[in-house]
Amino acid sequence: MNLFKIYLNKIKKQILKHKNTLNLKSEKDLENVIVENPPANFDFDLSSNIAMVLAKIVKDNPKNIAEKIKNILSKEIRDFSDIHIAGPGFLNFRLSEKTWIKIINNIYKSKKNFGSTKKNKKYNIEFVSANPTGPLHVGHCRGAIFGDVLSNLLKFDGNKVTKEYYINDYGNQIEHFVRSVFFRLREIKFKENYPDMKNLYPGKYVIDIANKILKKTPKINLNDFKKIYKTLKNESLKHSMNLIKNDLKQLGIKHDRFFSETKIVNNNLVYKTVNKLKKNKFIEEGFLDPPKGEDSSGWKKTKRLIFKSTLFGDDTDRALQKNDGSWTYFANDMAYHSDKVSRNYDYLINILGADHAGYTKRISAAVSALSKNEITLICKVCQLVKLFKKGSPFKMSKREGDFVSVNQLLNEVDKNSVRFMMLNRSNDVELDFDFDKVLEKSKDNPVFYVQYCYARINSLFRSLKMNLNYKINLNLKGFKPNIYEYQLLRKIVEWPKIVDVASNKFEPHKIPFYLYDLSTIFHAYWSKGNEDPKFKFIINGKINKIISLKIFQLISIILENGMFILGVSLPKKM
RNA sequence: GCGCCCUUAGCUCAGUUGGAUAGAGCAUCGGUUUUCUAAACCGAGGGUCAGAGGUUCGAAUCCUCUAGGGCGCGCCA
Known part of the structure; x- marks a missing residue:
């Protein structure tokens, strides 16, 4: 339509x-x-x-x-x-007026599907994938919401979407994390001081996790870290993943599938992937040059397996093995993407933070190589979020306690506002997030502005003692839209185009911008009744013009569909 | 040194596969409430689309170069 x-x-x-x-x-x-x-x-x-x-x-x-x-x-x-x-x-x-009536009736009939075109593709969207070493912080929020709304958008547009989370539960970071839990356990049980070591995680949540583990297994043997590593790792990760899942839940996000890096290693998926690409000579043994512009004093020039990602547009070939011969993060990730490729999606999408932008070329190259150029990996990079409080910026640092967790954020700010604001910018530009602004109930705050539009429409139908779905029949005789109503109609028929472009270009921010524009025209028309009574919608308790009510029904359909995509609430009364 | 992103009004940003007089919000100034929700509306001022070339009927949009800002550069994850 x-x-x-x-x-x-x-x-x-x-x-x-x-x-x-x-x-x-x-x-x-x-x-x-x-x-x-x-x-x-x-x-x-x-x-x-x-x-x-x-x-x-x-x-x-x-x-x-x-x-x-x-x-x-x-x-x-x-x-x-x-x-x-x-x-x-x-x-x-x-x-012609006759044509408009036909269009309006069609829109009204399509309702929940208005704006959707049956595209029928299969997507996999990987997003968040934060290290399971602690709860989410505000920095994760943007990508999380972006991924979730992009999924909603693609689904609304008639596609099948799998939302996936890759758990990086393997490697050094995890060992540091488990060690941190280990020392917290000793601290609690033996009153030992928590060591002042560089790589340990300082957050309070580590203590909470230690306490939970102690509660479950009070007799845990804390003499030999190596001996209990596997058990302790499983327990610690279970708890930190619960923290993350809970944060996501609070944001209104639920993944369909969690995929573990450890599983990839244990199932030898890396070997299988490497062997496959060796046959095509995309992977060979060789040497790499040290990176330029960086201190390369620790560089070791040794023979190792290398993925020739330059064949697929990357700037340099990439190492698959570390000095000790074990697989790099990239090697595991490549194997993970090999699994995704084998699952027959039409498109793979990765949502990344700005600090991982440098990674996109190599992983896209990997997908091209793995799928024989059949599948393109689409990487969407979300730029940084700059936090403001009372108009002045405040920096988060990874050092102790100095970052705002999702949990803290949601204690102050409503989930709906967070979701709307995080999408009210293109993902390519930095985003200023002002705690005080999202709390405001005014035009400064676009969430309220759009919600208010819906509330006003509902209020109007309430005043008429009508249901919002009240059946209104249009006929040529009563159909004489004024200039404001034409403005609204013309905006209304833009909606399918907005959805189409947003979903084709993977740019969900177009949705909130459009909803805001639509609301602007509505509010302007609403106020016309103040200046000139002939523009009032109700006169002496009766409907002034049928057509305006019908148009408001169409607007409410769009607002419902749009806010559904954004995952933002739409109260009938404010 | 290299890669990615950005540069549009005083500030924050939109700008639909290249289209008509480049648009919003904030801020500034001035108005609107006996009324269907003023959480709103109306009006005014504010622009060399970073700069220079090129492509063409036509460029904020595409290409090349230059300048400025952000993020990153691994044999970490």
């Missing part, structure tokens, strides 16, 4: 029928033709650049061509009540 696509096709069809009149050769000539909405100061519904595109091909004046096209279309397409040539050769179209 994308009006612009529908009329693009209708127009193309008619023009091709008359291609001899216009000296056209084939459909290819119409490739760059678009139909979109004209600028707001034109009182028209649709606009096309077709005459200008054709001018280039048939080497004629765009205004002459526009005139010819206008003649053809006004005879062949009955939906238009007016066609107008403007500017350098744009064609502007006004839809």
Whole structure:
């Protein structure tokens, strides 16, 4: 139900029928033709650049061509009540009232599906994947919400989506973490001082985890770290993953699948993956040069397995083995992605933080190699979140206690505001997150602005003692939208296009921006009744104009669909 | 040194596969409430789209170069 696509096709069809009149050769000539909405100061519904595109091909004046096209279309397409040539050769179209009624009824019928096009693809989205060494902090929030909303968006657009979390439960960081728990346990049990060692995790939650473990197994043997490592690791990770899952739950996020790195190592998936790529000569033994611009004094030039990622657009080839011959993080991740590739998705998406942007080329290269260039890994990088409090920035540092956890954040700020605000920017730009601003109930806070729009519509129906779904029949006689109502209608039919573009380009931020714009036009119209009583919706307890109510129903459908995608609440009363 | 992202109004940012007079919010100034929710609305001022070239009917958008800011560079995860 994308009006612009529908009329693009209708127009193309008619023009091709008359291609001899216009000296056209084939459909290819119409490739760059678009139909979109004209600028707001034109009182028209649709606009096309077709005459200008054709001018280039048939080497004629765009205004002459526009005139010819206008003649053809006004005879062949009955939906238009007016066609107008403007500017350098744009064609502007006004839809007839009859057509509008048809469109409105169609939208109303599609309801929950309005805006959705059945794309029917299978996606895998990996996001968050934070190290299971402690609870989530604010920095994780953006990617988490981005991934969740992108999933909602793609699902709304008719696709199947698997939301996945890769648990990095292997390697040095984990050992440091488990050691931290170990020392906390000794601290509690033997009153030993917690050692002042560089790599230990300082957070209080480590003590909580130690206490939980002690409660469950009070007789745990704490003499030999190596001996109890496996058990202790399992227990510690279980607890830290619970912390993370709980944080995600509070944000309204639930993954479909958790995939463990340890499992990859234990099941020899890395060997299998490496052998596969060795056959294609994408992996070979060799030497790497030390990285430039960094201190390379500790560099060891030894022979090891190397993935030739430069064959797939990376800047340098990548090591798969450490000095001791064990696998690198990348080798394991490659094996993990090999598993994802084997699961037959149409698209793989990874959501990463800005600090991992440098990783995208090599992992994309890996997916290309593994899938014989069949599958593209799409990496979306979320830039940093800058935190503000009372207008001034405050820095988080990884050192003790100096970071804001998701838990703390949600103690201060409502989940709905957090979700909306985190998406109210393109993922490519840094985001200022102001604690005080999200608490405000004003136009400063776009969440409330959009919610208020819905609340007002509901209030209106309440005043009329009507249900929001009250059946309203339109007929030509009563259908006389005013200029504000046309503005709203024109905005309403943009919704499917917004969803389409947002989902094609993986840019969920377009949704909140659109909802805000729609709300702006609504609030403006609402206030017109203050200036001029003839714009009031209720006069003497009765409906003034049927059409405005119908339009508000359409708006509420969009707000419901949009906020559903964002995972933000939509109260009927505020 | 190299890679990714960014540079649009005083500030924070949108800008739909290249389209018409580049748009919002905040801030500033001035107005609107006997009324369906003022959590709102209306008006005013504010621009060399970082700079320079190029591509073309047409560039904030595409290409090249330059300058500035952020993140990163592993045989860590």
